[in-house]
Amino acid sequence: MKFYLRRIGFYAVTLWAAISLNFFIPRLLPGDPFTIIMAKLQRAGDISPQVENTIRLMLGAAEDKSIWEQYADYWANLFQGNLGVSVTQFPTPVTELIGDALPWTLGLVGTATVISFVLGIGLGALAGWKRGSWVDGLIPSTTMLQSLPYFWVALIFIFVFSVTLRWFPIIGGYDVFGFNGPEWTWAFVGSVIYHAFLPALTIVISSVGGWLLGMRNMMVSTLSEDYITTAEAKGLRPRRVFTTYAARNAAMPSLAGFGVSLGFVVAGSLVMEQVFTYPGIGKLMITAVRNNDYALMQGTFLVITLAVLAALFLMDVIYGFIDPRTRHHG
Amino acid sequence: MAAAALTSVTLLAAGCSGGDDNGDTGTGETGAPAAEGAATDRELVIWAGSQTPITANFNPYAVGVLHLANGGIYETLFNYNKVKDVDPTPMLAESSEWNADGTELTVKLRAGVTWNDGEAFTADDVVYSFTNETAKPSYLADAKAADDTTVVFSFDEPAFANEFAILGSTYIVPQHVFSTHEEDTGESAEGGEIKGLIAWANAESPVGTGPYLLDTTSNAAYTAKANPDYWGGAPKVASLRYVGIDANQSAEDLLTTGQIDWTTMFVPDPERITASGAYGYVNTPVDPTVLYTCANADLGCEGAQTDVAVRQALNLAIDRGTINEKAFVGLAKEISPTFALLGRDDKWIADGMPAESPQTADAAAAAKVLEDAGYTKDADGFYGKDGKPVELTLTSVDGWSDYNNAAKLIEEQARAAGLKVTASTISWNEFADARVSGDFELIMGGVVGTSIADPFQIYREWFTGDYTQKVGTALEPGEWNFSRYANDEVDAAVATASQTNDEAVKKEAYATVQKHIVEDLPYIPLVVNASQTFFNSTNYTGWPTEDDMYMFPPSWQGPSSGLILSKVGGTE
Numbered sequence: 001m002k003f004y005l006r007r008i009g010f011y012a013v014t015l016w017a018a019i020s021l022n023f024f025i026p027r028l029l030p031g032d033p034f035t036i037i038m039a040k041l042q043r044a045g046d047i048s049p050q051v052e053n054t055i056r057l058m059l060g061a062a063e064d065k066s067i068w069e070q071y072a073d074y075w076a077n078l079f080q081g082n083l084g085v086s087v088t089q090f091p092t093p094v095t096e097l098i099g100d101a102l103p104w105t106l107g108l109v110g111t112a113t114v115i116s117f118v119l120g121i122g123l124g125a126l127a128g129w130k131r132g133s134w135v136d137g138l139i140p141s142t143t144m145l146q147s148l149p150y151f152w153v154a155l156i157f158i159f160v161f162s163v164t165l166r167w168f169p170i171i172g173g174y175d176v177f178g179f180n181g182p183e184w185t186w187a188f189v190g191s192v193i194y195h196a197f198l199p200a201l202t203i204v205i206s207s208v209g210g211w212l213l214g215m216r217n218m219m220v221s222t223l224s225e226d227y228i229t230t231a232e233a234k235g236l237r238p239r240r241v242f243t244t245y246a247a248r249n250a251a252m253p254s255l256a257g258f259g260v261s262l263g264f265v266v267a268g269s270l271v272m273e274q275v276f277t278y279p280g281i282g283k284l285m286i287t288a289v290r291n292n293d294y295a296l297m298q299g300t301f302l303v304i305t306l307a308v309l310a311a312l313f314l315m316d317v318i319y320g321f322i323d324p325r326t327r328h329h330g
Numbered sequence: 331m332a333a334a335a336l337t338s339v340t341l342l343a344a345g346c347s348g349g350d351d352n353g354d355t356g357t358g359e360t361g362a363p364a365a366e367g368a369a370t371d372r373e374l375v376i377w378a379g380s381q382t383p384i385t386a387n388f389n390p391y392a393v394g395v396l397h398l399a400n401g402g403i404y405e406t407l408f409n410y411n412k413v414k415d416v417d418p419t420p421m422l423a424e425s426s427e428w429n430a431d432g433t434e435l436t437v438k439l440r441a442g443v444t445w446n447d448g449e450a451f452t453a454d455d456v457v458y459s460f461t462n463e464t465a466k467p468s469y470l471a472d473a474k475a476a477d478d479t480t481v482v483f484s485f486d487e488p489a490f491a492n493e494f495a496i497l498g499s500t501y502i503v504p505q506h507v508f509s510t511h512e513e514d515t516g517e518s519a520e521g522g523e524i525k526g527l528i529a530w531a532n533a534e535s536p537v538g539t540g541p542y543l544l545d546t547t548s549n550a551a552y553t554a555k556a557n558p559d560y561w562g563g564a565p566k567v568a569s570l571r572y573v574g575i576d577a578n579q580s581a582e583d584l585l586t587t588g589q590i591d592w593t594t595m596f597v598p599d600p601e602r603i604t605a606s607g608a609y610g611y612v613n614t615p616v617d618p619t620v621l622y623t624c625a626n627a628d629l630g631c632e633g634a635q636t637d638v639a640v641r642q643a644l645n646l647a648i649d650r651g652t653i654n655e656k657a658f659v660g661l662a663k664e665i666s667p668t669f670a671l672l673g674r675d676d677k678w679i680a681d682g683m684p685a686e687s688p689q690t691a692d693a694a695a696a697a698k699v700l701e702d703a704g705y706t707k708d709a710d711g712f713y714g715k716d717g718k719p720v721e722l723t724l725t726s727v728d729g730w731s732d733y734n735n736a737a738k739l740i741e742e743q744a745r746a747a748g749l750k751v752t753a754s755t756i757s758w759n760e761f762a763d764a765r766v767s768g769d770f771e772l773i774m775g776g777v778v779g780t781s782i783a784d785p786f787q788i789y790r791e792w793f794t795g796d797y798t799q800k801v802g803t804a805l806e807p808g809e810w811n812f813s814r815y816a817n818d819e820v821d822a823a824v825a826t827a828s829q830t831n832d833e834a835v836k837k838e839a840y841a842t843v844q845k846h847i848v849e850d851l852p853y854i855p856l857v858v859n860a861s862q863t864f865f866n867s868t869n870y871t872g873w874p875t876e877d878d879m880y881m882f883p884p885s886w887q888g889p890s891s892g893l894i895l896s897k898v899g900g901t902e
Contacts, residue, residue, distance in 0.1 A: 030763040030764075031762045031763035050464065050500065091385075091387075091531055174550075181547075276580075279383060283381075
């Protein structure tokens with residue numbers, strides 16, 4: 001029990017620190033939202049005198065509160081579930097923006113991460129089990145794919161499959177030329193799956209190599225353990241040795257890594273969302289940082305922090321169950 | 331004051347028009363836009379630069395107003411053509427006239443226009459659009475409806491210079507709708523309260539006079555349908571779709587696969603898209619690219635560039651031809667050091683002024699300028715003065731590859747002439763911050779090209795002491811003099827020019843301005859940036875083309891894009 005209390009205390013302190021950093025770090029960025037908006041508008045030609053006026057009025061609305069008063073307000077708002085209003089997407093509340101983006105991110109990046117993990121672990125276990133077989137031959141190629149910059153892989157895929165062959169769409173989470181917005185029809189669901197295929201494929205391709213390599217190497221070292229030899233000596237069927245004795249133990253470190261990557265799923269995939277114009281949290285984060293949109297930055301960082309901490313906590317708890325050693329000081 | 335002050339520009343507007351030649355659908359005798367081609371149900375897909383997620387905001391006073399609102403839904407009194415020296419196209423007004431001393435502007439409105447909710451458009455709406463708390467310009471003393479179709483604007487001082495702001499860039503909004511939202515409240519980013527029209531998103535059936543009606547919105551795209559009762563005749567294209575695209579590459583891919591019909595974006599190799607013949611293409615450079623220099627030591631600028639000799643030498647050391655060829659893939663246009671747009675504003679370039687900035691580098695001339703000013707070369711071949719070497723940092727926004735490449739070229743060219751310039755990149759936020767605060771040496775940046783055939787706005791907003799602040803104090807919105815340049819003679823000449831509509835007087839004043847800015851170079855001119863518009867010419871007709879550039883073509887530009895939308899039709 002003491003172990004869990006200690007962990008909970010630790011997470012509470014981490015959460016407080018992370019949320020405070022969410023507040024202070026955005027304010028250390030150079031520039032203020034309105035000069036950035038002006039610069040952006042200027043890039044797109046004339047600014048109408050009324051919009052100039054608006055910017056002035058909005059600047060005036062920024063009250064001169066001390067940073068500590070703002071910090072107190074920030075906490076007060078947080079407890080009311082109010083994350084503020086985005087400047088770049090005025091007047092949409094940040095909670096709504098995140099609410100709209102989160103399902104897309106979880107759906108696509110989440111599924112892709114799980115597929116990538118399962119595929120990587122499965123193939124990795126096989127590759128370690130049958131060293132020198134064709135599965136082992138996958139390792140150099142998948143590792144190479146992972147080392148290529150993601151955006152480059154994605155651009156090549158778009159060029160080949162979407163532009164040249166025209167098998168897949170170029171942009172969007174659904175057919176933005178045909179649907180006027182999300183709707184509950186089979187046609188729409190089909191469109192979503194069709195549009196998710198290529199982005200998911202690129203994510204899997206560029207991340208499977210890591211899982212594969214890690215699992216394969218763990219498998220190889222696990223196979224040299226004494227208990228494997230014992231199991232084989234006992235005359236157990238190879239299949240049983242493979243699953244219950246070798247793969248199960250070899251997967252432990254990968255599982256910890258998987259927990260963390262699940263947490264980071266919520267952060268979305270910045271580059272993927274940009275390249276495919278796919279809706280998601282990553283894009284909100286980029287927009288927020290580029291425009292010094294404090295409220296939006298705080299909101300997205302908060303969601304990501306919470307997700308990562310929750311994933312870590314979950315892994316901690318699970319590990320405590322699976323592996324009693326972690327519950328005690330070595 | 332000269333007697334010839336009765337303005338010719340807008341008087342002519344009433345008589346001169348291209349619209350009524352088009353026959354069938356032209357309404358009225360005063361150059362209303364007339365749609366071309368046949369009616370079509372094919373949805374016109376537009377990318378105007380929006381990125382996802384799109385937030386529905388059709389309030390023309392809002393910072394995040396969507397492109398359809400500017401011109402498609404809300405219209406101005408006139409539409410000015412940014413690329414040609416022609417009279418503006420009358421929209422909600424039919425004609426306008428200044429009094430002799432420029433303190434009164436009388437505007438005759440178009441009769442028979444209705445808002446898309448069925449209410450009649452009246453002179454009171456125009457008055458409201460200029461006098462409501464959010465929109466009222468500081469220079470306007472009063473606006474009054476003389477009768478149902480006449481509005482009289484009055485000013486305390488001659489206001490010729492604000493003609494474009496009043497007639498060409500103020501959107502006319504319905505009083506009966508907007509006045510009910512003056513008490514709307516919202517929350518600002520800092521948690522403060524925002525009150526008034528700016529807090530209103532106007533996202534549900536916005537009421538305007540324009541050719542299109544908002545249909546649906548989502549965070550990926552929004553659609554519009556033709557306004558059947560449009561005063562210029564119902565548009566021929568039944569529906570529009572504005573999409574959000576996050577990467578330029580995606581937009582280019584959508585163009586190559588024929589999924590976008592109208593967009594304005596940088597494409598290094600336009601041939602790739604036009605080769606199939608499905609797309610028309612025009613390049614209309616209007617916005618200058620320059621090096622901002624923090625030029626004025628009196629206002630707190632620091633660095634070697636505060637010495638005019640260094641700026642002159644740098645100006646001579648730059649090989650603009652190579653920069654255009656290599657960094658701007660040959661699509662940019664020559665710039666005039668007078669900031670008059672070549673081809674459009676030629677008449678304003680004073681006698682004796684160089685028409686364009688030198689296109690090749692002249693290291694010898696640069697060396698002479700520096701040596702005359704007392705600079706000497708050190709052992710490494712770089713100039714310095716009093717033992718202090720000239721070292722300048724030239725920044726450009728990271729990721730703007732054309733600017734980054736140009737900066738690198740300038741670094742090489744300047745070094746070849748003995749000036750130690752170092753190119754580096756900064757984030758967008760740092761760029762925005764540095765230029766308004768004045769904390770920089772050299773920045774590669776843009777100047778907003780004027781919307782009318784007259785460089786006045788650049789002279790006033792970018793070169794006068796009234797439009798700047800001390801280094802360390804942020805410029806106010808509307809102030810663009812990042813260089814902190816201040817010259818009493820320039821300020822006086824600009825003031826003179828703003829008081830008159832007499833071309834001869836203005837030319838004389840501009841000659842003074844040009845003499846100083848060409849000499850002092852607070853902004854070192856580089857090129858006039860390309861603006862490339864692609865349009866589907868297979869399924870649609872009526873686009874502005876090289877032969878008939880009736881309007882500035884970009885899909886993101888309001889209110890001109892509204893006029894183009896009202897003119898485009900199907901090919902069959």
